[in-house]
Amino acid sequence: MIPTLATFSLLLAQTVEHRAPETFFEIVFSGGWVGITIMVLIILCSVAALALAVEQLVTLRASILMPAGLRERIQQQLATGNLKGAFQACEAQPSFLSFLVRTSLAEAESGWTAVEKALEDATAEQTARLMRRVEYLAVIGNIAPMLGLLGTVVGLTFAFHEVASTQGVARAADLAGGIYHALVSTIGGLIVAIPAMAAYAAFRNRVDQLAAEAAYTALHALAPVKRILVSTRPQSPPTQPAAGTR
Secondary structure, three states: OOOOHHHHHHHHHHHHHOOOOOOHHHHHOOOHHHHHHHHHHHHHHHHHHHHHHHHHHHHOOHHHHOOOOHHHHHHHHHHOOOHHHHHHHHHHOOOHHHHHHHHHHOOHHHOHHHHHHHHHHHHHHHHHHHHHHHHHHHHHHHHHHHHHHHHHHHHHHHHHHHHHHOOOOOOHHHHHHHHHHHHHHHHHHHHHHHHHHHHHHHHHHHHHHHHHHHHHHHHHHOHHHHHHHHHOOOOOOOOOOOOOOO
């Protein structure tokens, strides 16, 4: 039987009626109100991850954590024995490096060993402070795929509910639509999670590198204090031979 023009028109109308979403917004918001809610949460995660990444790009710089010329000014003040001037130089330029130097100089009266210990503790504290915001990227990287998985589970639940409500006579197109909506959220979650985890790894390494450089710079800035404290360290008295020995 040769199809008539009316038959072709009917098939074309059905194709237009049941066409798959094509635009970005149609794909993203094709899962009903539940899918839209999950996709909105995923989009918010992506915005937060982008904001955090931009913030870390701006703040995790050597010029911010170790201002130019600060080490030289501290060394000049310490070389003349002016601890107050060194503290003032640090307070004039608050930064990672100035915090390390101020914390270390506060223990100068206890000897060079106490200064080194204070430097190590201050470095660990400031590194942990920088890592707190970087770790939010890891949190987003873990939450985003879980939200996508939630959308997948919800979509599959709706698909199987369609089978149950029709007593097993649901069309394949109906099931495919539910599964399609379910997978969209999973894709969205992965698109957010992969860059977030990559950015987390990159910024974590950046924090470790800058912290090591700041500690090394602070140690060099404190070199005059080390020379003074080591040279004035009391010498241990010579050991007296025991009585009756030759």
